[in-house]
Amino acid sequence: MKRALLSGLLLAGMLSAAAHTQAKEKSLYERLGGYDAISAVVNELAVRLVTDRKLGVYFKGLSNDSKRKLIAHLTNFVCSATGGPCIYTGRDMKTSHEGLGITEEEWERFVRITKEVLDKFKVPAREQQELLQAIAPLKSVIVEKK
Numbered sequence: 627m628k629r630a631l632l633s634g635l636l637l638a639g640m641l642s643a644a645a646h647t648q649a650k651e652k653s654l655y656e657r658l659g660g661y662d663a664i665s666a667v668v669n670e671l672a673v674r675l676v677t678d679r680k681l682g683v684y685f686k687g688l689s690n691d692s693k694r695k696l697i698a699h700l701t702n703f704v705c706s707a708t709g710g711p712c713i714y715t716g717r718d719m720k721t722s723h724e725g726l727g728i729t730e731e732e733w734e735r736f737v738r739i740t741k742e743v744l745d746k747f748k749v750p751a752r753e754q755q756e757l758l759q760a761i762a763p764l765k766s767v768i769v770e771k772k
Contacts (some may be wrong), residue, residue, distance in 0.1 A: 653708065653709030657750075658753055658757070658770065661705055661756065663747070664705055665701050666694045667749070668697060668704060669697060671739065672696070672697045672700065674739050675736070675739060676707075678735070680732065681732060684728075694764065699714065699715075702716070703716065707761070708760065710758065719767050720767040723767070723768045723770075724770075725770075728768055729772070730769055730771070732769075733765055733769045741758070744757070
């Protein structure tokens with residue numbers, strides 16, 4: 627009898643642990659739709675940034691190959707930053723943006739365009755907020771002019 631009770635408790639504990647593991651919330655990467663969804667958003671964002679009348683100046687002179695590499699780096703950066711399996715191998719953000727003289731206004735424009743792209747892809751508000759919160763700390767190393 628004790629053995630049956632002990633076995634039952636052990637089984638119940640195992641099932642409870644399995645249910646808890648399954649109930650664990652998905653990563654932001656998963657909730658954004660994984661690599662392909664992130665890649666689609668980053669590609670659209672890149673097109674908007676490159677063609678933007680104010681921000682496009684930062685991409686002038688880049689070859690198409692350089693733009694593709696930039697998109698790949700940005701995709702891997704977002705993938706990694708949201709809990710995905712990607713490894714970002716690009717330079718740190720300070721090194722990448724140092725000397726460009728990016729202003730507060732330009733940063734806000736980048737954030738606004740990013741939000742527009744996320745809206746276009748119907749990314750839910752919660753995931754948008756989490757993604758924007760993940761990139762917000764980068765402002766301090768990207769913006770050089772207030």
